[in-house]
Amino acid sequence: NAGVTQTPKFQVLKTGQSMTLQCAQDMNHNSMYWYRQDPGMGLRLIYYSASEGTTDKGEVPNGYNVSRLNKREFSLRLESAAPSQTSVYFCASSERLQLTDTQYFGPGTRLTVL
Amino acid sequence: EDKVVQSPLSLVVHEGDTVTLNCSYEVTNFRSLLWYKQEKKAPTFLFMLTSSGIEKKSGRLSSILDKKELFSILNITATQTGDSAIYLCAVKNTGNQFYFGTGTSLTVIP
Numbered sequence A: 001n002a003g004v005t006q007t008p009k010f011q012v013l014k015t016g017q018s019m020t021l022q023c024a025q026d027m028n029h030n031s032m033y034w035y036r037q038d039p040g041m042g043l044r045l046i047y048y049s050a051s052e053g054t055t056d057k058g059e060v061p062n063g064y065n066v067s068r069l070n071k072r073e074f075s076l077r078l079e080s081a082a083p084s085q086t087s088v089y090f091c092a093s094s095e096r097l098q099l100t101d102t103q104y105f106g107p108g109t110r111l112t113v114l
Numbered sequence B: 001e002d003k004v005v006q007s008p009l010s011l012v013v014h015e016g017d018t019v020t021l022n023c024s025y026e027v028t029n030f031r032s033l034l035w036y037k038q039e040k041k042a043p044t045f046l047f048m049l050t051s052s053g054i055e056k057k058s059g060r061l062s063s064i065l066d067k068k069e070l071f072s073i074l075n076i077t078a079t080q081t082g083d084s085a086i087y088l089c090a091v092k093n094t095g096n097q098f099y100f101g102t103g104t105s106l107t108v109i110p
Helices: none
Strands: A004-007 A010-013 A019-025 A031-038 A042-049 A064-068 A074-078 A087-094 A103-105 A109-113 B003-007 B010-014 B019-026 B030-038 B044-049 B056-058 B061-066 B071-076 B085-093 B098-100 B104-109
Touching: A004 A087, A010 A019, A019 A031, A019 A087, A031 A064, A031 A074, A042 A064, A042 A074, A042 B085, A042 B098, A074 A087, A103 B044, B003 B085, B003 B098, B010 B019, B019 B030, B019 B085, B019 B104, B030 B071, B044 B056, B044 B061, B044 B071, B071 B085
Parallel strands: A010 A109, B010 B104
Antiparallel strands: A004 A019, A019 A074, A031 A042, A031 A087, A064 A074, A087 A103, A087 A109, B003 B019, B019 B071, B030 B044, B030 B085, B056 B061, B061 B071, B085 B098, B085 B104
């Protein structure tokens, strides 16, 4: 049981390049999330998917697209990377259960855009 | 606008001290409040609170929620260097969306 996995762990891009961050969970959770974390800014929601087949914008969606490929996988795409997108990206998943309501986080992807 | 505000932003204490971290929120359709600990990697879950006045306790850590005044506190007694981390507060709404505060950075000096 790996929980939430993310690839890659580190990535360096040049301005204008594109890339996709991959996320998968094996806990059969319905909801999945993408956050970015910047110093002094906490975790900010980029996009989330409440259930398979649905996606919604979060607080900072500009410059990103997402795909909920199936129940397990939720990918985040940067079409044309900008230096402002340098950040640590976390994927998370959650399930609304009677006794626990938490999110489980992946290990993060540290992205640098030059 | 939904928001979660944590204070203080940072804190430096000596081992053995007791600390109190604060979290206030304005989130419509509140479902639960969660505390996480983050040490140079992904956040890890500490507590989930849904009801006012009921203290959750785990070892030296405890937390309580006041839904009338819209805040929560996280207490850590007899702090240790291993408690040094960023502590994040998050509020979940009924739509399964989470709102995070900016975190409190705690440093415990030996």
